[in-house]
Amino acid sequence: MNYFLRALREAVKSWPLLMAAIACSAGVAGLWGANIAALFPIIEVTLRGESLQSWNAKRMAAAQERVDAADREAEALRGDLAAGRLDGSAAHSARTRIDALTTAAHGDRAIVSSAGKLGPWLSRFLPTDPFRTVLVVVSVVVVSTFLKHVLLLTGTLLVTWVAMSISRDIRLKVFDKALELDRAQFMRLGSAGFMAQVTSTSDMLASGITSVYGGAVTEPLKILACLGCAFMVSWRLTLACLMLAPIVGFLMVWLNRRIRGVSKNILARSRGFHHVLLEALNNVLTVQAYTMEDFERERFRHCTSDMMRTGMWHTFYHTLANPITEILGIGMVATSIAVGAWLVINQETQILGITMTEQPMTVPGIMIFFGFLIGASDPVRKLSGVITGLNVGIVGAQGLYPLLDTPSKLVESPAPRRVPSPHREIRLEDVSFSYDGIDTVLRDVNVSIRFGERVAIVGPNGGGKSTLVNIICRFYDPTSGRVTIDGVPLTDMALADLRGRIAMVTQQTELFNESIHYNIKYGRWDATDEEIEEAARKAHAHDFIADFPDGYRTMVGPGGFRLSGGQRQRISLARAFLRDAEILVLDEATSQIDVESERLIHEALARYVENRTVIMITHRASTLALADSILEVEHGRVTKRPAPRHQAA
Numbered sequence: 001m002n003y004f005l006r007a008l009r010e011a012v013k014s015w016p017l018l019m020a021a022i023a024c025s026a027g028v029a030g031l032w033g034a035n036i037a038a039l040f041p042i043i044e045v046t047l048r049g050e051s052l053q054s055w056n057a058k059r060m061a062a063a064q065e066r067v068d069a070a071d072r073e074a075e076a077l078r079g080d081l082a083a084g085r086l087d088g089s090a091a092h093s094a095r096t097r098i099d100a101l102t103t104a105a106h107g108d109r110a111i112v113s114s115a116g117k118l119g120p121w122l123s124r125f126l127p128t129d130p131f132r133t134v135l136v137v138v139s140v141v142v143v144s145t146f147l148k149h150v151l152l153l154t155g156t157l158l159v160t161w162v163a164m165s166i167s168r169d170i171r172l173k174v175f176d177k178a179l180e181l182d183r184a185q186f187m188r189l190g191s192a193g194f195m196a197q198v199t200s201t202s203d204m205l206a207s208g209i210t211s212v213y214g215g216a217v218t219e220p221l222k223i224l225a226c227l228g229c230a231f232m233v234s235w236r237l238t239l240a241c242l243m244l245a246p247i248v249g250f251l252m253v254w255l256n257r258r259i260r261g262v263s264k265n266i267l268a269r270s271r272g273f274h275h276v277l278l279e280a281l282n283n284v285l286t287v288q289a290y291t292m293e294d295f296e297r298e299r300f301r302h303c304t305s306d307m308m309r310t311g312m313w314h315t316f317y318h319t320l321a322n323p324i325t326e327i328l329g330i331g332m333v334a335t336s337i338a339v340g341a342w343l344v345i346n347q348e349t350q351i352l353g354i355t356m357t358e359q360p361m362t363v364p365g366i367m368i369f370f371g372f373l374i375g376a377s378d379p380v381r382k383l384s385g386v387i388t389g390l391n392v393g394i395v396g397a398q399g400l401y402p403l404l405d406t407p408s409k410l411v412e413s414p415a416p417r418r419v420p421s422p423h424r425e426i427r428l429e430d431v432s433f434s435y436d437g438i439d440t441v442l443r444d445v446n447v448s449i450r451f452g453e454r455v456a457i458v459g460p461n462g463g464g465k466s467t468l469v470n471i472i473c474r475f476y477d478p479t480s481g482r483v484t485i486d487g488v489p490l491t492d493m494a495l496a497d498l499r500g501r502i503a504m505v506t507q508q509t510e511l512f513n514e515s516i517h518y519n520i521k522y523g524r525w526d527a528t529d530e531e532i533e534e535a536a537r538k539a540h541a542h543d544f545i546a547d548f549p550d551g552y553r554t555m556v557g558p559g560g561f562r563l564s565g566g567q568r569q570r571i572s573l574a575r576a577f578l579r580d581a582e583i584l585v586l587d588e589a590t591s592q593i594d595v596e597s598e599r600l601i602h603e604a605l606a607r608y609v610e611n612r613t614v615i616m617i618t619h620r621a622s623t624l625a626l627a628d629s630i631l632e633v634e635h636g637r638v639t640k641r642p643a644p645r646h647q648a649a
Contacts, residue, residue: 003397004208007166011209014162018213021162024155029221031148032375051128053119060115063108070105074098152218159213167206171198173404182409183475184435189403191278201399208393211386219379219386226376233369234361236354237343241335241373265310276303282559340366409477416494421501422582423485424451426472426613431481432636433467441467443636445481451582454614456627456643463633465617469585472615473502503581507588509568511560516545516571517552519560523575535578538604541570573601577608584609586616586623602626 012018077094080086086094126133178186178194189197230238280287280296287296340361342351347360361369431445441464449455457465470476471483474490483490490498503523511519520532527535532552536542544567548554560568576584605614605626616623624630627643 003401004205004394006401007170007205007209007393007397008212010169011162011166011213014165017158017162021155021158021213024151024158025218025221027151028148028155028218029225031144031151032222032225032379034144049130051130052126052133053122053128056115056119056122060112060119063111063115067105067108067112070101070108074101074105077101155218159210162213163206163209166209167202170202170205170400170404174198174202174400177404177406180408180410181406182477183470185406185409195278197400197403201396204392204396205400206393206396207389208391208396211389211393219383222379223376223383226372226379230369230372230376233372237339237369238373240339240354243335265313276300337370340369410474410495411491412495413492416497417488417492418497419486419488419493422451422611423501423613425449425486426583427484427487428471429482429484431471431478431483433464433471433476433479437479440479440636442471442478442633442638445638447631447638447640449613449615451613452611454609454626454628455616455631456624456629457615457617457631457633458619458624459633464636464638465633466587468631468633468638469587469615469617473504473585474498501581502583502585503576503579504585505569505572505576505587509560509565509572511556511563511568511571513556513558515550515553515555516548519556519571520552520574520578523578524580527578531578532574535574536571538577538608539570539574540601540604541567541574544570570601577604581612583613583615586614586618588617588619 074097077098081091081094126136174194174197186194227238230241276296276299280300287293339351342348343361344366426449428445428447431442432440433442434440445468457468459465467476471478474483474495477491485493485498512522517529517532520535521527523535524531529552533542536545536552545552545554554562556562556568556571560571563571602623602625609626614626616627618624624643629640629642632639632641
């Protein structure tokens, strides 16, 4: 709940809109009760052929007569008591009668006062003809109903805008968090997890905020408006009609817990659904190559069945909320009918010795009272949907905010230090690294790489080559030891400064579903078209790009599937060349290129790598020929030796 309260506090930042929405809700509630109250003059007065002005005058006169009669009778009884003419039970009955007369007189005085204040308004705004009065009242009801829906629409739009703004802000924060987290924490949740957070979980939170600032304000205000009017008719009778409220409240608390639990399951199933879907579609070539289509279909059927099963439980509990709240509404109306019928039929003010009204109720009066209770029962029924939305929002907040509060292990220095460009030396000092705290991938690495040096990293698969590069690029921080540039630890440099000095080409080329021009320009966004073409020529990509009908505007497709593996790698190389960085990292960057293209790219690399630090992970002898020195990585140990051609020299 604390996380959801945090979301509500964020929504309060838009307090002018929320205050306007709450004002609209108050207006809706007031008009809701007023429309029901407007039926009273039609039922009580005008259908009898009497004007409201004369009815009000008669009501005031009759109430004043009752006040005078009650005062006279009470005064006489007090005189008898003072004179001692009454004893025992007679004296007790007299005191009880005096209390009843005082209560009745108090109610009648209120009628006299309200009628006196109402009279000038009735004379000023309403006609004396009964039928014309009906037309005026009906017109007012129609206009107020229209106004009520205008306010309701306005309030709903305002609350929805605030909720969607919060949801958008949350999505932006989740996206920012995904970009800033270190790779270990990112992979713990994975793309599927972040996608679920950005889509369904954010929608759940928005639904909860809408429920609180929308229905959770409007519906209770409508209930209060109707019950307030019912209290004015008879507060005792109203309380009698609310006897079922504690039982319904207990059931709603139980139901809330069940809905919250099911909503958590829906969130978990949603993450699993995205996980299975993305895995199968992102690896569809492997699925088809190993004829695992049926297996993946079964996985997908299983996770969708789980989602459907959980969704059915959610629907069950959500639907169960309607009859529970409706029981309260029907209970109120049924109680009022039973008690009200007894009072009207027998013209009594008490039932079972309990005083319900000061004056016997009339048929029109009890009908208006029924109307107020029915008016209260409808928003009570709608509260079930509000409560469900509230629970969904709580679950969404519990899923989102812990993620947003997760700090990245790559902590930015509050006062980053600058390093001259180009740098002079990269040094690893006693660097050890473990992904899980159990298995050590790198152990006590001490390596120095001078500016302009071309270093090849070799070793068996799983030996730690890519980990070494990831630590130099600060995708991870060492478990122990430190990495420095010109004596400045990477942790003391701004990440943007460090990575702005690096261009990287990996074996698994990552291309965006945009044009070739877009993907190359991603290396340096302010590059001109001439610079982009020059980078493509250096990477020997210009010729095949020019052969496409749309040239550099050719769309590469998701993951670059419209291009061959070699074409994708050359575009990735062009992007790195365009960046013109002082450190070039190549992770098997020519693994998918044919021999001739590799020869041409090596010629381009030989020219490009001058006055740059180059770190190459490779198994190819042709690439090793570019190296000045070799780092051998095996079982977490790193040793440095000169490249063969330098040894020969």
